[in-house]
Amino acid sequence: MATSEQNTISVRNPRTGQTDYTFFVPSATALNHTCTQLRAGQVGWAKCSIDDRIAVMQQWKTEVENHKTELVEALCADTGRQWETLLEADIVASSIDRWCSISKAFFATPIRKASSIPFLEIQQDLVPYPLVGVISPWNFPLLLSLIDTIPALLAGCAVVVKPSEVTPRFVEVINKTIAAVPFLGSVLAYVQGAGHTGAEIVNNVDLVCFTGSTATGRKVYQAACDRFIPVFLELGGKDAAIVLAGADLQLATSALLWGSTANAGQSCLSVERIYVQSTIYEEFVELLTQKASAVSLAFPAMNDGKIGPIISDKQVTIIDDHLRDALEKGAKITTGSTQCQNLGGGYYCRPTVLTNVNDSMKIMTEETFGPLMPVVAFDTISDGIALANSTVYGLSGAVFAQTTAQAIEVGQQMHCGAVSINDAALTAIMHEGEKNSFKMSGIGGTRMGPSAIKRFMRQKVFLIKNNTAPDPWHFA
Numbered sequence: 001m002a003t004s005e006q007n008t009i010s011v012r013n014p015r016t017g018q019t020d021y022t023f024f025v026p027s028a029t030a031l032n033h034t035c036t037q038l039r040a041g042q043v044g045w046a047k048c049s050i051d052d053r054i055a056v057m058q059q060w061k062t063e064v065e066n067h068k069t070e071l072v073e074a075l076c077a078d079t080g081r082q083w084e085t086l087l088e089a090d091i092v093a094s095s096i097d098r099w100c101s102i103s104k105a106f107f108a109t110p111i112r113k114a115s116s117i118p119f120l121e122i123q124q125d126l127v128p129y130p131l132v133g134v135i136s137p138w139n140f141p142l143l144l145s146l147i148d149t150i151p152a153l154l155a156g157c158a159v160v161v162k163p164s165e166v167t168p169r170f171v172e173v174i175n176k177t178i179a180a181v182p183f184l185g186s187v188l189a190y191v192q193g194a195g196h197t198g199a200e201i202v203n204n205v206d207l208v209c210f211t212g213s214t215a216t217g218r219k220v221y222q223a224a225c226d227r228f229i230p231v232f233l234e235l236g237g238k239d240a241a242i243v244l245a246g247a248d249l250q251l252a253t254s255a256l257l258w259g260s261t262a263n264a265g266q267s268c269l270s271v272e273r274i275y276v277q278s279t280i281y282e283e284f285v286e287l288l289t290q291k292a293s294a295v296s297l298a299f300p301a302m303n304d305g306k307i308g309p310i311i312s313d314k315q316v317t318i319i320d321d322h323l324r325d326a327l328e329k330g331a332k333i334t335t336g337s338t339q340c341q342n343l344g345g346g347y348y349c350r351p352t353v354l355t356n357v358n359d360s361m362k363i364m365t366e367e368t369f370g371p372l373m374p375v376v377a378f379d380t381i382s383d384g385i386a387l388a389n390s391t392v393y394g395l396s397g398a399v400f401a402q403t404t405a406q407a408i409e410v411g412q413q414m415h416c417g418a419v420s421i422n423d424a425a426l427t428a429i430m431h432e433g434e435k436n437s438f439k440m441s442g443i444g445g446t447r448m449g450p451s452a453i454k455r456f457m458r459q460k461v462f463l464i465k466n467n468t469a470p471d472p473w474h475f476a
């Protein structure tokens, strides 16, 4: 990616390595103007009934479906992968439906209620934040630009979205879908740009939903703090899986292989550390190695195999650095890559199983965002839990055990917000449970599950006197 003096950004294609796409970045004045217009549009949007807002969102869903082929094509060019892109496009449509049904309950007619003081009643209202800023990363460009946008719109907010500069091609198609729906363009805008534009967004909005790295999240948090606006941060992870003796090893190895290497490991919720009880360690490593070595790269054609290219060239450098560091410190690779491989200009990393690893290695402590599976043996269950918790991150985790009850008991002791039980990385597929990101993986209320819509509204209470007699506390 390169930025020119004319405020354009040129973008690398993850499969060819060629720079084949350029987009314009709005000036600070133009961005401010967009935000002012969105604020003006939001006044009418907030007054619409929830049924009217749902009708607009349903029209948008139809337009997204009508443009699905074009959208998927652009996203495939952005990310170099196909299977995950189709999944992403499908999740968006079902997510609009889910939020439409959830939001209705939140906008039921306010009910006046009695209070503990007989002559005072209470009426509760919800007031949307006027303008929400959504800043999103490149690993699931469409889904993560919409995951907070859909409930925010239904809550009555206007939304300005700044997706990642690494994967901008899909925005042209999304803009067509927005333009095709009456009124939607007055409350929703996609703005292209890099970090500077992201920082401008934080300066212009009333609430920020940021998804990205912990390092950038810290900057966003500080900037939002200066402006005294709420911020929801969904950041990096170093998810751990714990596999206990008695677990179904066929299931555990298949689930963890998928949970660690789907999307070439480029998911915040990828399993990046696997802790296995020592009595089953050898058998586990052998099975995982055998299964991992059978997974092929999606090359030369996109639908040839399972593992697509690493999308961002900066990430290639990080994966290579983690592999080099681990190998220098004594790690052994039982199958996979010693470094990312350049194939036709794209960089690919095979599903890689590592043993002989420890916490002196970056691969065990820093987010890799690649298809690497370091496997460590532990003796007692409390040792396994302590190892899993030995991280600054707390996004999610997984436990495999003989019984669900035993797995949940272990999961309850893990310091993270979502635990897949006898499965892995389920928050990639299922967004219905409510969860917080623990530790340095995030700040703020749940973005998943029904209560996530509350983040976009302030509560307001009317305290209503229902008689004309002086109150007992009046002076006269």
Ligand code: NAD
Pocket (backbone or CB within 6 Å): 135, 136, 137, 138, 139, 144, 162, 163, 164, 165, 193, 194, 195, 196, 197, 198, 199, 202, 211, 212, 213, 214, 215, 216, 217, 219, 220, 234, 235, 236, 237, 267, 268, 269, 367, 369, 395, 437, 441, 442
């Ligand atoms: P990143 O932090 O580099 O960028 C994320 C977004 O922030 C981009 O749109 C970028 O342009 C913008 N940005 C950069 N500097 C900014 C600034 N100073 N102010 C405001 N915005 C700024 O992250 P990335 O490399 O695009 O994405 C990968 C990271 O995202 C990984 O750490 C991954 O774990 C994380 N992630 C987290 C979740 C989650 O739900 N927790 C989901 C997906 C990805």
